[in-house]
Amino acid sequence: MTLISGKTASNNTCPSPPSLTEKAQQNIFGDVSFNQFAVLVGGAATALGCLVSLFLMTMHATHISKPREQYKIMKICLVIPWYSITSFLSICFPNVFIGLSPWFNYFEGIALATLFLLMCEYIAPSQTERELFFSALEIQQKKGPTLTGKESLEWYRAKWIAVFQLPVVCLIVAVLTDVTQAAGVYCEFSTGSSPLKFAHFWLSLASNVSTGIAVTSIIKFYMTLKPHIAEHKPLLKIVAFKLVVGITFLESLVFWVLQELHQLNPTPTLTFGDLNVVLPSLIICLQNILIAIFFIYAYPYTPYIIPAHSTSVAEAGGYAGAGRPRYQGGFLGWRAWVSVFNPMEVARGVKFAFTMASQQRNHYEGSGSDTEYVPLKEPYGERNHGHGGQSYEGYQG
DSSP states (O other), X not given: OOSSOSSOOOTTSOOOXXXXXXXXXXXXXXXXXXXHHHHHHHHHHHHHHHHHHHHHHHHHHTTOSSHHHHHHHHHHHTHHHHHHHHHHHHHHOGGGHHHHHHHHHHHHHHHHHHHHHHHHHHHOSSHHHHHXXXXXXXXXXXXXXXXXXXXXXXXXXHHHXXXXXXXXXXXXXXXXXXXXXXXXXXOSOOTTSOGGGSHHHHHHHHHHHHHHHHHHHHHHHHHHHHHHHGGGOHHHHHHHHHHHHHHHHHHHHHHHHHHHTTOOOOOSSOOHHIIIIIHHHHHHHHHHHHHHHHHHHHSOSGGGOOOTTOOSHHHHTSBOSSSOOOOOSOGGGHHHHXXXXXXXXXXXXXXXXXXXXXXXXXXXXXXXXXXXXXXXXOTTSSTTOOSSSOOBOOOOO
8 A cells, every 4th residue: 555545646736635533443552542542642742741831831930039030040941831732733634734833843933042042141231231241242153264353243133133033933833834735835745756746845955944944043043152151050941942943853854754664554543643643743742841940940940039038138149129139020920921822922032133134235235324233122121020029149050
């Protein structure tokens, strides 16, 4: 039996694969089919992974001593529940897989941009201070001269643009995926026809290139700033985040190769949908449990806990303001939870990227003066983000 069956396709028509919701002819054991087994196991794995992530996010939310850092951490941690839930929905409803998968990539773009902002936060709390920092920074390049002054500042701005293009590209790809899928020209499973004729190939290419640019930029950003932010263990944070998407990308590549080599052939117990949608999604649900546990070590909440004995700035050794510091998340951390779902920080980052790109283009074309770029509006206002109480400045991990 070939991988693709059903209607024969012309050169310009997407081949029709077997139904993704087809029932298996035989159960894997007893009265349980593979799909039913996957729903049970995937549901349990999703619940466990989400609970672990929710625990970490709740501990941050109820111990908000440095809001500008912890709000970003919580938003990054949300990537695991988001991916687990979308994967579980793909197990339960295989037909929605194609429409759901690009929206995870969109959230990945948001999370990666937030990780970049977190590293920027480690450098300096405001855009103005950051630009002053980079203006004074000497950047050693493997190839080419050492960057100083304005060149270092341009390097920082270029990295910002390279990272914040990802949410924009992923959003466009997600929308076009749903549109082309509805129009019948997306063609996720194009075995037997040239993939170059269908939207899936080109949209996947755009998404992968955009992701590659953003990831490469954030790694170079880390490598350059490593001596200045090493105390915050940013590499561990990058590794934890990329485990979520990196392993999944490799798995999708393996399944794609197996498809092209006609090795994923349906059997009496495994349907086309089981092999191409349910099984990959189940693997994601299971592996996210381990990654969620790793996130607890990569994005710990313990460094943000205010010591119970601290009653003054002198005793705290780094609290801002006078009097006893206190947590700023509100009752049960409600301010933190609201911030997690607030898209404006990333939206301002995207706007700032477009502003810098536009001014850079005008400068190179000679149509604009060599002026400073418009600074990014701070997402949380003042440094200490006062909601009553003081901000704890002792985080070192």
